[in-house]
Amino acid sequence: MRIALVAHDKKKDDIIEFAKRYKHIFEQHELLATGTTGRLLKKLVGLNINTLLSGPLGGDQQIGAKVAQGEIDFVIFLRDPLTSQPHEPDINALLRVCDIYCVPLATNVGSAEIFMKAIRSHEDIDDNE
Structure with a gap:
């Protein structure tokens, strides 16, 4: 799975803590992130991330x-x-394109938790087959 990670400045600590909790899952997927978020996740969590431009x-x-x-x-x-x-227009455009192409989008830790648990559950099923 290809997962994009983005966090506004006041949410950087949240995404770092989230990534630490789910590092074992993130490591199994292709990751990309906006500039600062990606650099922080590489440095503080140790994830392999394709870093793009800053948001x-x-x-x-x-x-x-x-x-x-x-x-x-x-x-x-x-x-x-x-x-x-x-x-803000760029942010809204990203949210809109996710809706247009039916790409799952988590905009807070609560929704991201649910998606990660679903990914983990799916991987557990694949491991048992």
């Missing part, structure tokens, strides 16, 4: 393009709903 510099658009091209299967985008983002 405000076009990284959100790069992920959106990959979603549209069928190159991403799942997006975790931990958004900060209480802080105005200068690149």
Whole structure:
């Protein structure tokens, strides 16, 4: 599975802690992330991640393009709903393209948890076959 990881500045700690909890699952998949998020996850969690541009510099658009091209299967985008983002149109475009192409999108830790548990459950079934 190809998973994209994005987190606004005030959600960086959340995505790092989340990735640590699910590192054993993330390690089995192809990961990509926007710039700062990807660098932090590489350094602090030790994940192998293809790092794109920073979100405000076009990284959100790069992920959106990959979603549209069928190159991403799942997006975790931990958004900060209480802080105005200068690149809000890019964020909305990414959310929209996920909806258009029916790509699962988790925008908070709660929904990301459910998706990760589903992935783990599916992998457990594959291991038993």
